[in-house]
Amino acid sequence: MATIYDVAKAASVSPKTVSRVLNGDAPVGRKTRKAVETAMAELGYVPSNAARMMRSNRSGLIGLVTGALSQKLEPMEPTGLPDLYIVQGIQRVMADSGKTLIIADTGGTSAKVPQLVRTFLQHRVEALIYVADYHQQVTLDTGAGNCPVVLVNCFDADGTTAIVPDDERCQFDLVTDLVRSGHERIAYFTLDPAMVATELRSKGYRAALEAAAIPYDGALEVMARRNVENDDGGLLQRALDSVLALDRPPTVMCCGNDEMALRLYGLIRSRGLRIPEDVSVAGFDNYRVIAETLYPPLTTVELPYLAMGQRAAEIALGMIKGEDEQLAGSEMVPGPVHWRSSVTALNSVTKLRSNTGSTFS
Amino acid sequence: MATIYDVAKAASVSPKTVSRVLNGDAPVGRKTRKAVETAMAELGYVPSNAARMMRSNRSGLIGLVTGALSQKLEPMEPTGLPDLYIVQGIQRVMADSGKTLIIADTGGTSAKVPQLVRTFLQHRVEALIYVADYHQQVTLDTGAGNCPVVLVNCFDADGTTAIVPDDERCQFDLVTDLVRSGHERIAYFTLDPAMVATELRSKGYRAALEAAAIPYDGALEVMARRNVENDDGGLLQRALDSVLALDRPPTVMCCGNDEMALRLYGLIRSRGLRIPEDVSVAGFDNYRVIAETLYPPLTTVELPYLAMGQRAAEIALGMIKGEDEQLAGSEMVPGPVHWRSSVTALNSVTKLRSNTGSTFS
DNA sequence: AACTGCTATGACACCGATGTCATGACTTCG
DNA sequence: CGAAGTCATGACATCGGTGTCATAGCAGTT
Structure with a gap:
């Protein structure tokens, strides 16, 4: 690999001059510069970062x-x-x-x-x-x-x-949007509470309800996913059945992530219910392979990775x-809410006007 | 940042001796080594790759x-x-x-x-x-x-x-396994033929049929996905209807990827058919979020990334x-076939014995 | 003419490691 | 006891750039 010395020799100048051409930190005569550049091109010269770093102590x-x-x-x-x-x-x-x-x-x-x-x-x-x-x-x-x-x-x-x-804010924004579109009975199927995100999102969920003056109903917030091998999906099934059995069942169900929403679609339909006519569904993650591929496309929140x-x-x-x-x-x-057709608006007016950077697709 | 000179001074030895301790390329007295190691630890010394590289010309x-x-x-x-x-x-x-x-x-x-x-x-x-x-x-x-x-x-x-x-081999292996489990009418919904993979997999599909002495039926191989904006999924829908309308409809449908299989699940069910009782489905990619989450789990091929x-x-x-x-x-x-329950065996005997490294889960 | 100021260039040391060679202390053997 | 060999160590050059300083050439000023 060629060095500045090789270039210097080929251009009949001193190594320092080559260095100056490289860095432009001092004036170089036009003819000299040209000669050096030609030599560099001919030799296929590429400066060595290692050598450069020795002096400057900046590795890049x-x-x-x-x-x-x-x-x-x-x-x-x-x-x-x-x-x-x-x-x-x-x-x-x-x-x-x-x-x-x-x-x-x-x-x-x-x-x-x-x-x-x-x-x-x-x-x-x-x-x-x-x-x-x-x-x-x-x-x-x-x-x-x-x-x-x-x-x-x-x-x-x-x-x-x-x-x-900002998990809390994300869930807050999502639930707030749901409330704005007329939902009041909002179920939330959470992930494993051992996860940091789960707790934060729960806070966001409750805060959004409180901000909308909707009373919190513990029966609507159910853990539906464990990070353990033996969670075969039964948790979600039981969670679904438990909220459907309530006197006032939810009009929308939030999931801890989009994958859970994917499962939930299947379960809801096997109960003979339609999405979103009978019940709306929202996810979390904006995992596009799922959210955009599902029918109807899934309303979800994007984590701003x-x-x-x-x-x-x-x-x-x-x-x-x-x-x-x-x-x-x-x-x-924070990250944006992606509003898609898995959630239906219960109030006829489209007074839904999000100020949270939501996108509608 | 400390250098070998600092270490050498602290240990009252020469820099070269420190270098020897670092590289173990020459014997060093036990007491000397200990002194050097202590000095290195105290100074938090970490050798500089740049300097090292200057001589060895090997950057790592x-x-x-x-x-x-x-x-x-x-x-x-x-x-x-x-x-x-x-x-x-x-x-x-x-x-x-x-x-x-x-x-x-x-x-x-x-x-x-x-x-x-x-x-x-x-x-x-x-x-x-x-x-x-x-x-x-x-x-x-x-x-x-x-x-x-x-x-x-x-x-x-x-x-x-x-x-x-080895796209060709992968598709070949998948179709061969399908044949072994008794399928003969095997539909194949392909991706955009402009993709390199599509052509290779088609070759694999046909080669597998030929190897099994099953006649190739052009009506069973349909392009069902275009890499263009205006493919709203209609291609897949029409492809499905076209093969279902055949005199001898397929008993299994292969998809160009798992995402297509996800869509196909929905379409098949909306036609009132069950998976896998009425028709089997296979994917491609072993995109686990989809393949393992779908019900029934999807038989698919893993590309060995x-x-x-x-x-x-x-x-x-x-x-x-x-x-x-x-x-x-x-x-x-090549990559392994992942055999899951989206494909049913048509022959009663489980003579299915894959020699292609298939996994069964 | 002498001085100042600027441009263009080169000589030389230095960054932090390692390879080469030299040297002193000590062991081993004839 | 002296020669030869091993062990442990250090002096010094070197890798490929860049910072510092010196210097030569030339124009402009007084």
């Missing part, structure tokens, strides 16, 4: 760890591979800023993390970003020293800078520049 | 480009984000071999590729891997010089080393070691 690399960190090793129900979107968001911002991403996947073994961090530090990454596959608390065995760290889709006990989805990634990248870049941003703890990012 | 980095390269800019129907699995496969192998992956996503703009490749070359990657999001032909504006290149899920006209899924990634990584490592492997052109990787 950002370390990204995905997977792992999970305290539960059980793989979650697939919910659209949020990590991927987060990573894309990060990548997009980083590429624009000229940084290069170096990525390590732990493959679910959080024990590998320290090793990966070490490798990143060897490459002198300018920042470290951890991405979790679902909203959770992590404890990270950093050893990262003074390297800036940003957590995404997770948070820790030490108040490390973190970007998390791409935006979270972008935000995390911006913050990391800010930390590199030394702005520090004082970002103590978590920043929550 | 592998460049990975995803997205882009696609000749069609239209995003495909989501089929389970194969790139992610491929990347995971690559990552897994690379991590085991001590290499670090650096990743760039083109975000769909193949124009960015040369720029990304340049960045990678600056980092002196030891190999370059391109991953496409679906099986396709690409033309890559390399400029990669003598850096080893491996294509995954795509191939080019120049015969660059490439790892692609993880394995493809692993294989690609192995080959790239081989090329780095200079084994060159003579791998002219493409290597095709």
Whole structure:
């Protein structure tokens, strides 16, 4: 691989002059510049980042760890591979800023993390970003020293800078939209309460009811999914039957995620009910393969994974520049409601006017 | 950040001795080693890869480009984000071999590729891997010089080393299993024939029929999905009706992907037919969110993305070691059939014994 | 003519590790 | 006891760029 010395010799100039052509940090004569550029092209010269970094101490690399960190090793129900979107968001911002991403996947073994961090530090990454596959608390065995760290889709006990989805706000917005379109009996089939997101969304659900002065009915909020092997779907079936048996059954059923909604479609129809004429259904995640493919298409909330990634990248870049941003703890990012035909409006007037950034498709 | 000189001073030895402790390439006295190790721990010393690379010229980095390269800019129907699995496969192998992956996503703009490749070359990657999001032909504006290149899920006209899924074999295996379980009237709803995969799978479908001495009936193979905006699902509906109207309607329907199978479930039921009692359904992709969530669970074929990634990584490592492997052109990787209850056996005997690595779940 | 100011260029040290070679202490063997 | 061999260690050059400083050439000013 050619070096500046080779280029310098070919162009009959000093190495330093070649360096100047490369960086444009000092004036270079027009003829000289041309000679150098020709030589570089002929030799197929590409500057070595390693050598450059030796002096500048700026590697241009950002370390990204995905997977792992999970305290539960059980793989979650697939919910659209949020990590991927987060990573894309990060990548997009980083590429624009000229940084290069170096990525390590732990493959679910959080024990590998320290090793990966070490490798990143060897490459002198300018920042470290951890991405979790679902909203959770992590404890990270950093050893990262003074390297800036940003957590995404997770948070820790030490108040490390973190970007998390605003589950509460998302559920709040969804339920508020349901109320606006005339629903009052709103069932909510939750995921495993052990998950961080479940609790937050429950809060959002209740807050939306309260804001609309609709009394909370515990019989309408039922856990319908466990993160355990022996949940064969029976929970959801029983949950459905229990709310259908109520004196005042719900007019709309919210699901903890779109996959649950997919199952629910089948169950509701096997009970002889129509969607949305007899009962409306809403999901969570905007897992498009499901939400747009189902008939009728599913009203659901999008978790803003791409935006979270972008935000995390911006913050990391800010930390590199030394702005520090004082970002103590978590920043929550809300996401839009996607309004589709699985929910029917009960009030004749379309007084539904969302101010929450909802989209209608 | 501490250097070996700092460590050397702290341990009262020469820098070279610290280097020896790090690399173990020469004997070091026990007491000296201990002193050095203590000093390293105290200073939080992490060796600089850049400096190391200056001498060894081995960066330990592998460049990975995803997205882009696609000749069609239209995003495909989501089929389970194969790139992610491929990347995971690559990552897994690379991590085991001590290499670090650096990743760039083109975000769909193949124009960015040369720029990304340049960045990678600056980092002196030891190999370059391109991953496409679906099986396709690409033309890559390399400029990669003598850096080893491996294509995954795509191939080019120049015969660059490439790892692609064995679509033909996969479809062949699936249809063969269907035949073994007693089906003879096998419909096949294909994807857009403009896709490389579609043609290959058609060949597999026909080859399997021929191998079983079942006459090919053109009325059973119908295009049911176009990669265009105005395909509202009507194609599939008409395809279904056309085969149901045949004198000898099919006993099983194969779909071009699992998403199509999801739609087909709905359509079949709206015609008053039961799955699998009246008609069996098979998919393609083993897109688990769909295949395992549907009722009944979907028989489908898995495209071996993880394995493809692993294989690609192995080959790239081989090329780095200079084994060159003579791998002219493409290597095709087959994937297993996942046998689930959406397909019923027509022959009473369970003479079904797959030798194709099928799994039964 | 002497001085100032600017442009264009080169010499040289340096970043942090490692390869090469040299050296001193100690063991082993004839 | 001296020669040869092993062990442990250090001095120094080197990798490929960039920062610092010096210098030569030339125009403009007084």
